Every structure is written in C-alpha cells, then in structure tokens.
Amino acid sequence: MDLQYHQQALQLAGHSAAVSAAAVAALDELETRHDITLPASVREWYSLASAVEILRRYSNDDRPYRIEELGRPADEESDCPDPVASQGLLPFMVENQGVCYWAVRLDGSADPEVLVSFEDLDPDSWLPHARSFSEFVLTQIWDRPTGDxxxxxxxxxxxxxxxxxxxxxxxxxxxxxxxxxxxxxxxxxxxxxxxxxxxxxxxxxxxxxxxxxxxxxxxxxxxxxxxxxxxxxxxxxxxxxxxxxxxxxxxxxxxxxxxxxxxxxxx
Structure with a gap:
C-alpha cells in the first residue's frame, strides 16, 4: 500500500504500510466523541498497525498517546480545559518526564503544523515545532541513528x-x-x-x-x-x-x- 504522507518515514523505519482495522475503528470513535474530522496525514499515520510503537521507539523514551488518548489521555492529571474543544489542538505525545507536550493544530489543513508546549496542556502559548505532522514523523525517525x-x-x-x-x-x-x-x-x-x-x-x-x-x-x-x-x-x-x-x-x-x-x- 502506498501512503500519501508517510511513505518515506515508514520506509526509513523499515515497516510495511499495514493498516489496522481496529485502529481505523478507534479513529472513527475518536472523531465522533470529539465531533471533529482528523487531518488526513494524522488519520493516515494512526491507521497503521505500528504507528504508536514507531513514535515510541524513535524518541527519547517519550510517550506517544494511544488512539483513544489523543487529545487528552485518561490518566493526565490536569484540570485545564479539553485542548480539542478549547484550543482546537490535538495533543499526541508527552516527553518522558512530562517536560513538554506535542500537538497538531486542528485548522482544517490536511497535514497540519505541530506545536510544542512546556507549560502543561493549557499554556499561554504553544510554540512552533514542525511545519507539518508528516515532517514531524519523518524527522523523529530520521534523527534516531544519530543518537545511538x-x-x-x-x-x-x-x-x-x-x-x-x-x-x-x-x-x-x-x-x-x-x-x-x-x-x-x-x-x-x-x-x-x-x-x-x-x-x-x-x-x-x-x-x-x-x-x-x-x-x-x-x-x-x-x-x-x-x-x-x-x-x-x-x-x-x-x-x-x-x-x-x-x-x-x-x-x-x-x-x-x-x-x-x-x-x-x-x-
């Protein structure tokens, strides 16, 4: 299967483009629960059976959220408003010691910008991190050999x-x-x-x-x-x-x- 947004990243990681029916069903449920349409590049990535594991492996022991956690994980101890509803953002990964969070902007674009917050999930401002979600995934994987x-x-x-x-x-x-x-x-x-x-x-x-x-x-x-x-x-x-x-x-x-x-x- 050829991917529109993540083919290069997946090849770099040495994984095949195997779509998971369970992942697709979980994405459908997530969209219904939040009343949103996921960006095409985000949905394509998380439809893959190995998506979350690849993000975990190609990181500094950071914790990517499972599909059902996207937006806010159930165990996140915070009383701030839901970032999906209040900010139009979908957090998808937290640094291994909770130092920062990464999120995509839900602005209707197919391959949205990735932002980073060093102030929990409700900061005064999110900072630019990557021009698109597909570039974020690619660079996460690409950086790994330089580290180990x-x-x-x-x-x-x-x-x-x-x-x-x-x-x-x-x-x-x-x-x-x-x-x-x-x-x-x-x-x-x-x-x-x-x-x-x-x-x-x-x-x-x-x-x-x-x-x-x-x-x-x-x-x-x-x-x-x-x-x-x-x-x-x-x-x-x-x-x-x-x-x-x-x-x-x-x-x-x-x-x-x-x-x-x-x-x-x-x-």
Whole structure:
C-alpha cells in the first residue's frame, strides 16, 4: 500500500504500510466523541498497525498517546480545559518526564503544523515545532541513528554560520528543520550519511554525525572539516565504538583537545 504522507518515514523505519482495522475503528470513535474530522496525514499515520510503537521507539523514551488518548489521555492529571474543544489542538505525545507536550493544530489543513508546549496542556502559548505532522514523523525517525549508532560522533558548542549552512546545502540534501528552525538536517550517500545541527534548550549548539560505514563516516568528517567550520572537536559516546576508533585514527585539528601545541601544552 502506498501512503500519501508517510511513505518515506515508514520506509526509513523499515515497516510495511499495514493498516489496522481496529485502529481505523478507534479513529472513527475518536472523531465522533470529539465531533471533529482528523487531518488526513494524522488519520493516515494512526491507521497503521505500528504507528504508536514507531513514535515510541524513535524518541527519547517519550510517550506517544494511544488512539483513544489523543487529545487528552485518561490518566493526565490536569484540570485545564479539553485542548480539542478549547484550543482546537490535538495533543499526541508527552516527553518522558512530562517536560513538554506535542500537538497538531486542528485548522482544517490536511497535514497540519505541530506545536510544542512546556507549560502543561493549557499554556499561554504553544510554540512552533514542525511545519507539518508528516515532517514531524519523518524527522523523529530520521534523527534516531544519530543518537545511538555505532558510527555516531558529536561535538558541542559549534554554532553553524550562514556560510556553513550554505555549504552543507550545496554538498548534501537538506531535510526539514524543526523547533522553529533551530534544528538543521542534511543527508548524503542515499541516506547513509547524516548531519544534525541542534540549538540546545540549555544553550549552545551540538553537531551530530552518523554514517553507515567507516569509510562513509571518514569521508563525512573530512568533508565537514575542509568545507565548513564544523566537526573540529568530535567525540564518541562509547570509547569502544567504530566512531571512536575512526576518530583516533584521523589527524587531529587545532581545536581538537588531542592536539598538542608547539610549546608542548594542549592546543
């Protein structure tokens, strides 16, 4: 079955487009209960048998709502008004410690904007997060290898310059940005090289690199170091990983803490 909104995301996750009759029935009941028509992209995604599990797996242990919970889960301890009725919003996932909530705007569009709230379900304002629900799902899945891959390396504090972003756009395919354009994604080698640049909530930037093979990761690091100001002081989370071994074999740079200056001290 070909999907209109989520084919790329589903292929990236390695799942087939298997529609669940039980899920479709639950969506019908949800629409009747709230007296709404779900956006086409939301309904397409949640019609899939694996929809909720994929969102859970490709997250930071966050909790996506089951279909019957969409809008407000039954166990949500809050006395704020129903966000569907009062705000025209459909919350669909909460961060693993309840730090934030994600919701789609029920504005009649087929593939609506995704918003984020850091103030429970009834904030003074919801903040833009993704231009559409389909982009949210795609980027959730796409980001995951950069977080736990064996060939994952990262650096902190390297804010991309306009020249960096221009160069990356020329060298790689640009994927959607999220969180009000504070996350930038680029992909190369038919998806086997990935770059994620994130402005972190507590300040500073992070650069995450991932590749499917040692050679592709070596090429990715070398390209970024020669064509941008990024990837100069990379680290690996696991000293035994392929990424760590590759970094140890690469020449050091002037900003790499392993670099030793001519005076014998750290550069």
């Amino acid at each position: 891959g064996n060939r994952h390396v990262h650096s902190k504090g390297e804010q991309p310059t306009p020249a960096d972003l221009t160069a990356l756009g020329e060298l790689f395919e640009r994927l959607p940005s999220t969180a009000n354009s504070t996350t930038h994604r680029f992909v190369g080698a038919a998806g086997d090289q990935r770059i994620t640049l994130i402005e972190e909530m507590w300040g500073g930037w992070a650069c995450y690199l991932w590749a499917a093979t040692d050679q592709l990761l070596r090429e990715l690091i070398t390209t970024l170091r020669t064509r941008t100001s990024l990837a100069q002081a990379l680290r690996s989370y696991d000293d035994q990983s392929a990424g760590a071994r590759l970094l140890a074999a690469l020449p050091t740079t002037a900003s790499d803490p392993r670099h030793v200056s001519s005076t014998g001290g750290l550069g």
